[in-house]
Amino acid sequence: MFCLIFKGVGRGVLSEKFKGCDKGNQQMLYGSIIHFVFQQVLQKGLTLEEQILKEATNIVQQARFLHDMYKSNTTEGEVLEEIKKYIPQMKKWLDQYTNFAFACSQKKEDLNITKVTDIEENIWCPRYGVKGKIDLTIKNKERYEKCIVPLELKTGRPSFSMEHKGQLIQISINMNYLEKSCLYLEEYISSITGAQNDSVHMARLHGTTMFKDAKSDAEEHIYKQLNLKIDEFMDLASYDWLLPEAKGHASGYVIDLVAFLQSTFMSFTNLPEKVAKTACMSACKHIANSLKEFLLTNEIRQLTMGSLQQFNLDLIQCEQFAASEPIPGANDGNLTLAFAGIRQLLDLFLNWDWSLYLADYGQTNSKYVRVQPQVALSLLEKLHNADKKKNTIFGSLNKKERDKKKLLDTVLKQLRGLVNGSTQQIQG
Numbered sequence: 333m334f335c336l337i338f339k340g341v342g343r344g345v346l347s348e349k350f351k352g353c354d355k356g357n358q359q360m361l362y363g364s365i366i367h368f369v370f371q372q373v374l375q376k377g378l379t380l381e382e383q384i385l386k387e388a389t390n391i392v393q394q395a396r397f398l399h400d401m402y403k404s405n406t407t408e409g410e411v412l413e414e415i416k417k418y419i420p421q422m423k424k425w426l427d428q429y430t431n432f433a434f435a436c437s438q439k440k441e442d443l444n445i446t447k448v449t450d451i452e453e454n455i456w457c458p459r460y461g462v463k464g465k466i467d468l469t470i471k472n473k474e475r476y477e478k479c480i481v482p483l484e485l486k487t488g489r490p491s492f493s494m495e496h497k498g499q500l501i502q503i504s505i506n507m508n509y510l511e512k513s514c515l516y517l518e519e520y521i522s523s524i525t526g527a528q529n530d531s532v533h534m535a536r537l538h539g540t541t542m543f544k545d546a547k548s549d550a551e552e553h554i555y556k557q558l559n560l561k562i563d564e565f566m567d568l569a570s571y572d573w574l575l576p577e578a579k580g581h582a583s584g585y586v587i588d589l590v591a592f593l594q595s596t597f598m599s600f601t602n603l604p605e606k607v608a609k610t611a612c613m614s615a616c617k618h619i620a621n622s623l624k625e626f627l628l629t630n631e632i633r634q635l636t637m638g639s640l641q642q643f644n645l646d647l648i649q650c651e652q653f654a655a656s657e658p659i660p661g662a663n664d665g666n667l668t669l670a671f672a673g674i675r676q677l678l679d680l681f682l683n684w685d686w687s688l689y690l691a692d693y694g695q696t697n698s699k700y701v702r703v704q705p706q707v708a709l710s711l712l713e714k715l716h717n718a719d720k721k722k723n724t725i726f727g728s729l730n731k732k733e734r735d736k737k738k739l740l741d742t743v744l745k746q747l748r749g750l751v752n753g754s755t756q757q758i759q760g
Contacts, residue, residue: 358404362414365397367485370422374468375448379426381419388415431473447471500554501603507547514540551607558611559618565589566622571639573632578641586646590653597658608659616654616670624674628710634718644678673702686743705750716740
């Protein structure tokens with residue numbers, strides 16, 4: 333099962349049932365026409381941009397699309413201009429995955445289309461609960477020799493919607509069953525031919541490897557799309573790094589992110605346990621890395637203890653999610669370990685535990701074993717920069733603040749020594 337994704341084009345879902353004149357339906361119309369154009373281009377073996385444009389021009393003049401254009405208050409010219417944006421992407425995809433032209437005969441891709449045998453072919457399999465239409469049925473060549481495979485086109489925005497999650501999960505489950513079915517088929521063929529299980533003549537099907545690879549591709553796509561969706565939430569983060577004190581509650585983007593993850597992993601119940609756990613671990617690691625990048629980015633020159641305390645509230649929300657067993661059976665503590673590095677870093681600063689950190693540095697049982705000196709130094713310098721600005725504004729320091737500044741300078745000096753390979757012992 334393969335997917336083609338064109339960015340920025342709406343999906344033609346329910347276009348026959350819900351037609352109107354809103355902008356959303358206009359995007360659905362674009363998506364439906366581009367989907368159809370690509371089907372026709374593949375079926376006719378077109379590979380040149382001029383050929384694709386000519387085919388698209390003929391298609392937008394068809395009565396069924398003219399009717400939809402009228403209802404969406406859209407002209408042929410507007411639709412054609414929208415299609416033109418995606419012709420280079422179509423051309424690139426055709427060059428990479430099709431074998432219509434003689435010059436493309438040396439391709440080594442897993443997908444190498446030599447012919448389109450059918451469009452919108454009906455498929456019905458009660459055993460797996462599958463009923464619908466396949467966008468394209470194609471002849472594929474090269475890696476698995478010659479075989480017939482389905483090709484599913486996706487002309488919507490790359491997303492991790494409930495619909496797309498369901499499709500990926502279903503593909504993974506189907507490929508898992510089909511992979512296992514090959515074993516039974518091999519045994520059946522071998523029993524007919526008289527070959528034994530340990531015989532070199534026992535039947536071996538290419539389908540076993542093909543289904544395994546397809547399942548792996550679907551699973552990798554789940555992990556990738558989940559992390560991309562997490563990035564969308566992370567992009568909503570807006571920290572005030574000069575905050576004097578924490579707000580007392582987690583940031584809105586983290587609360588929304590946790591809610592999304594909880595609903596997402598509820599839909600993973602039908603996935604193999606290993607796949608669901610891997611997706612959950614991948615998500616937790618991605619969040620932890622993103623949080624760490626917030627603190628260490630060079631764009632931030634100054635930060636306060638108040639901003640770190642607020643950041644800590646967000647981290648607590650993520651840790652609580654990891655500890656809540658979002659995937660049944662994932663209660664071994666491994667998910668919370670994904671946040672161990674950022675947790676140790678924050679604890680070091682919030683507890684101001686420099687004496688212990690410096691004394692135990694390099695020991696395997698150190699409380700802050702995951703905190704690298706260069707990371708601690710980078711964060712401490714930002715804290716120091718904020719203090720310097722504050723001291724410049726308010727003038728002279730009292731004794732407590734002078735002692736704090738002296739300790740800060742000492743720690744900075746010792747951290748620089750560790751980063752530069754110096755083994756000088758900390759005093760005091």
